[in-house]
Amino acid sequence: MQRFTPLLVDAARPCRHLPGDRWFVDETYVKVAGRWTYLYRAVDQHGQVIDVLASARRDQAAARRFFTAALSHGRRPVEVTTDKAAVYPRILDELVPEACHVDAARENNRIESDHSRLKARLRPMRGLKRLRSVQTISAGHAFVQNIRRGHYELGIDTDSHARLTAAFTELTLAI
Template identity: 65%
Template structure:
């Protein structure tokens, strides 16, 4: 007797690397180099050529844009919970010749909480930043340190009413100092072209910085100099 239900074929999920000419190890190595070190896409192209891999710098750019979010997403389950004291501040970068604001936050242990590229520095952008961070991390801080920007009190009172909002001269120095790491990385690039690519690269920089500082369970027992390399190798099998 034939069953009334039709059998369904099961297909294994395809790898994110399916259809790419180069092996995953080469692609991930190029992405890691670009995010970890002060290299341009052309620098990565040259380093790959020295290893016998002929690839155009535009392809490297496409790899970074394609795989950075995938690698970060695959690692999120291994991310350690952030601390309960957040330092929030905005810095700025040029995107296609136009200034853009970058909202960033770190905790008391130096973990980058989140980043957001925004065309405006206003209450809507601040609200978007905190909403993203709270939804992603499922963690609510007990203290938030900001500068004296007028938009923060109302946003924090609405989204994190129980948190102490700390505004005091020099209190926000940790995140302001951390901005310099991002600025140092961006200097070697040949410019950011769109808000989307800027968000991907700046978020990728934060991801690798957190990996290097040991804020993930990935490669936790490795020497700090090898931590990012080993973690990326593990993540390659996950996407």
């Protein structure tokens, strides 16, 4: 997992669809070596996971790192929906001043329900020991989830149940 996930994600990058213009951003908690850490995630209006970032702290520097990495994936958002965390308005005004920031109650349900899929995957594991492991596993989970949802031009000629197998077959030829 640690070795091949970054290789597969990099090989598939040219086949990835551009993210939508409405982003839903939130952070969730994950236990690493017995301590709670933060996992920043962003999805667009189509359900494509844009980016993930594991961080030991929930502060302005972590939010800036996350948004800088997420904005490098292509299209800039027109609207960003977040929770009411105090750091988001300042970071969004700095990095994406043209975007409308929405932080109303229950507007961020799309990303909140998307966290449950990742947490369901992490729960049966025996625990993660390093922050790097959380970053790699969550990035790999987002990658597989995006392939299943059809956000890559990989395995699109096959049935949706066999899409993941066909996509990995195409990627092995590319690597």
